[in-house]
Amino acid sequence: MTDQRLRELFDDLAETLPEGPSRASELWRQGTRRRARGRWTAAAVAATVTALVVAGVALSPEPVERGITIYPSLTPTPAIPPPPAMDTAPPPSGEAGLPTLATELPQEWAGLPVVSAVPGPVLALAEFGDGKIYLLKSGGRVPLDVKLGDSVDAGGNGGTPLKPNALAPDGTMAAFPQKDEVVVVDLVIGQVRRYPVPGFNEVVLWRGERLLVEQEEANYLLDLATGKVRRQPYAGFAGVAGYRDLRIVSPGEGGRTVLQEGGWEVELDVRRLTDEGGMPVGVLGRHGWQRGGLVAQSAYAHDDLPAVAADVVVVADVATGRVVRTLLLPWGNSPDTRCGKRGCAVRGWIGQETVIIESGDRLLGWNIGTGALSRVADLPEGVIAYSLRGW
Template sequence: MTDQRLRELFRDLAETLPEGSSQAGELWRRHTRSRSRRRWAVAAAAVTAALAAAGIVAFPQRAERHGMVTPAGALTPSAPATRSMDRAPEARAEAGLPGLAAALPGTWADIPVVTAASGPVLALAEFGDGRIYMMKAAGRVPLEVKLADSEDADGNGGTPLKPNSLSPDGTKAAFPQKDEVVVVDLVIGQARRYPLPGFNEVVLWRGERLLVEQAEANYLLDLATGKARRQPYKGFTGVAGYRDLRIVSPAGGGWTVLQEGGAEVRLDVQGITDKGGMPVGVLGNHGWQRHGLVAKSASAHGRPRAADVVVVAEIATGRVVRTLLLPWGDAPDTRCGKGGCPVRGWMNQDTVVIESKDRLLGWNITTGALSRVAELPDEVTAYSLRPV
């Protein structure tokens, strides 16, 4: 087998894995999804043979718990050479969009309450009864943990369930609380409380660590040791994903930038977003990183009527590769809420998940196609999706 063919087989297999996963068990569990069984059988057999020839043996692991490993490289999905702009249909026409196959049912109101269910946790959701549930393919299971409302320095309360509470592998959940962060092992049902003084409002997973954001300070919390290290920045600018990425947009105008470590690049959203900026301090609207790309929504530039725009850009260069315009529409057929139409994560390599009022949309950044992912009933007050 040539080196080129081996690389192609590895790339085909890697396209179906969540970022950061290195488990052979994940390859085995997912091999029936998205691609034909015949292609997977040939590819998997060839790769296994190549690994064996090199003296490497891979052992399948349990499907419900996967290690969280920071990827060594960045795989960027195919992106247009020039910026592409897409436009969503009017809000009243969303119901006519094609459905996008997903593990969770398309209508969350149809998911029954059960006391136990096998399989991975696909999402967390808080319903009108005030309880948080683990959402699985077979039903929603109540999460047995005592939590208080998230609270800020002004006394404003909010749900402890945040858009990035669920870990990328679906085995843990993190909830910011005043003076502590609660982390629940969803496999064994055990909770651990980490003391962290202050009004903790946002949690962002960083492998086996958490970036905890407060208005006046940010901390990197090591879940193994319980030690928290204060960061040289503060506020709510972090991006969900494995990389320690931030989107900084000066309130007084000027260039929006992507920051990672000591590096900084301009995010070229001039003429795309309102005043060339990105939302600052909007707790339910942060960026989402996947491989070499980042996605985030903002108010659209120069619109005579209200509209949001979702921006996907290259992390290394700040170049915008694709945008999606989401006109809010007229009452009663409107989309977007007080916080706009936020990005809620990624599905596979190419699809960004966007909240459009009581519906989740999937936007394919390679083809520009828009699909319906799920319908959220009014009783769902908060949720956190597992990227797949």
């Protein structure tokens, strides 16, 4: 219907309305608005349909073969841990050029005067060439007045009663293994107590108010408060020095080296790092040392690592057994030049990041955060044995 025809219909209708103001114009406007709304509604519907069609085209997945269902993968790709960082120490002749690490421990032990008393904490115990054991302090060394015999093994071999783990971590107590007993000295008040522990006791490891006493054939846990001794379900020299009752067990070539604590264990994978892929379990003086969530121990290096004979210090995460950093220590021209028969043993920690390592007649500090190597102390030839406190 045209607009002209619609106007004629409105005019005819207006003639039938009662008299009054003419409504033809108003009716015309209303009709025009209805037709406009109809056109906008139709346009909106068309636009909506078009949008849905376009969206459907844009969001539709790629066509797949009929009968095949594709599911997203729910198995994450396992993360491969990076290999541990490996640092290399300079040759023994280059140690003198290393920077000095400032610590409370005296740097030159040979020059410490012998005194009857001196204030300050005990920083180390040391047996000098005169056969006496001294308390090392920053102002001098004080003789330890206690009667001790040699530490003897089941084969009758004797040795000094001063072991690397003799001094308690806080420097207030010292323990010495003897045949059929352990002698414990309070270094603050000078009190000496003797605890009966049967057998050839060779190693003591501090466990807070208790001592783990190691023998080749048996291990005992000694409660210092009660004097009670409890035999452990293991034997030998696998204990780790530190604050936890950790053990490093290495069954030998082809076996698994593991960290153990109670009934829990985790593999320590050192197969391509150490000689025969194990740790020197059963070697006196080469215990592991724990600090926080880490443990450090040295061993002979694997043949594939260096071009010459060397030791390697391994630092691993206790919870996972993952090796986090290593330090290679080449022996030099002769084994006696640096590591000798005992190897470059770990001797403790300074704080949470620095491992103390024995290198011949010198103590080195290895920062496992930066890899930096420093000199901590120089030991005179007359020092037969020593034990450091914890920091």
